Amino acid sequence: MASVAGEWQIPMEARKEVQKLATEWDDVADSRALEVVPLKGAMTNEVFQIRWPVAGGEKSRKVLLRMYGEGVGHFFDRANEIKTFEFMSRHGRGPRLLACFPNGRVEEFIHARTLSAADLRDVEISALIASKLREFHDLNMTGPNTVHIWDRLRNWLIAARRLCSYEEIKAINLDLIEKEISSLENDLSGKEERIGFCHNDLQYGNIMIEEETKMLTIIDYEYASFNPIAYDIANHFCEMAADYHTETPHILDYNKYPDHEERKRFVQIYLSFSGDKADPVEVENLLASIEKYTLVSHLIWGLWGVISDHVNDIDFDYLEYAKQRFCQYWSRKAKTL
Incomplete structure (x- = not known):
């Protein structure tokens, strides 16, 4: 309009x-x-x-x-x-x-096209995203190269509890989340993790493509910080379930989550960015780590939805979105870990 x-x-x-x-x-x-x-x-x-x-x-x-x-x-x-x-x-x-x-x-104003939800599933465009994301992670940003995701989860949980009524906390099981954060941090944190400067919100609307040159630009850095690169890729995969340009933009379809071959292709391209062939063991290890970090993505965006429901008046059903992310977390936890 x-x-x-x-x-x-x-x-x-x-x-x-x-x-x-x-x-x-x-x-x-x-x-x-x-x-x-x-x-x-x-x-x-x-x-x-x-x-x-x-x-x-x-x-x-x-x-x-x-x-x-x-x-x-x-x-x-x-x-x-x-x-x-x-x-x-x-x-x-x-x-x-x-x-x-x-x-x-x-x-x-960038004279390029914002990607659509369907673009994320295009083999050529997905390959471009994998390479661009590796380039992003390798940026020589200033500041301590330390993981932010766990502090962010705890801070957002505190904010969500402060904003919610007792009834709301019980309805969405917010009182269980603190234990889950600690459990995930214990399970996932390790010396072998590759840390990079992560976008942390790589949904299709934050990627633009120049059609003639096929040049990608990643935009919108509100949530960017150092984190495990496995988390950033996991979050990108989770975003394939969303289409924010429908009549019901808050509804997620996890049948669209990429299958193993699609995820593997993305990771191989990501790891081959420097020109070397990706090591098969490294590929499988990163794939396994990514799947675990999808749980972190569900928790953090679930909390985001709860907070946004109280503080943001943009026309979007934040609470329903949050419930879907939390539901996905609980349904996938046992299988993923």
């Missing part, structure tokens, strides 16, 4: 920033003649394409406006996320940061 200026309202602070940018472009006659196009699929922030007609043609100038969602402080440190965004921008790995204001920012 597109709206001309005035029909779809954006906050005045955001409007001032985008108009300020447009005044610097010679081909934009009127910086106020902007069009606001809300983009579907975002569940943490509200995202808009802002565009202006340009003189002498059908083309337009475009930027991306990101309005921060309510309650995001429960999930991540915005200053760290901006720092990651700036690092990516400086090294040509993502969109440029054009402007910031208290409740959002303006980014370069």
Whole structure:
């Protein structure tokens, strides 16, 4: 759905920033003649394409406006996320940061297509994602190379308990989660783990492809941090169950979870990134670790859903989404471990 200026309202602070940018472009006659196009699929922030007609043609100038969602402080440190965004921008790995204001920012609009849910199952595109993710994990980011996932789980559990009523806690078994986190940490943490700078939210909406060059760009780094690379791949596999552009975007279909051969192909490409053939033992070990880390993915996004249900007013059934993730955790735990 597109709206001309005035029909779809954006906050005045955001409007001032985008108009300020447009005044610097010679081909934009009127910086106020902007069009606001809300983009579907975002569940943490509200995202808009802002565009202006340009003189002498059908083309337009475009930027991306990101309005921060309510309650995001429960999930991540915005200053760290901006720092990651700036690092990516400086090294040509993502969109440029054009402007910031208290409740959002303006980014370069990437002229590429956002992937669809079906794209994740395309053999060629999946191979590109495997290579791109390995490149992402190998980024020389500043900061301690320590695992964040366990602290994040515990912090999100504390936030979920604080927001939920006693009845809600009992209904979704939140009182059992702390023991599960400790058990998983004991089972999964080990010296042999490969740690990398992980995206931690590699769903299809956070990957863009330039059709002619087949160049991928990974975007949106809110949740990025150092973690076991097996967790990041596991989380990506879990995202294949989702399609956030349907009439019921919160509904997950785990029949779409990739089978063993599909997962193996992805891991082989990931491990062969440097040009060396993947060692079969290393492939099998990573595959086994990935399957275990799917449990961590279910718990963390289940907690995310519970918190979001209380703090975010984006049109998405967060609580039902959370229940599905928790249900998947309990149904898969015994078999997976």
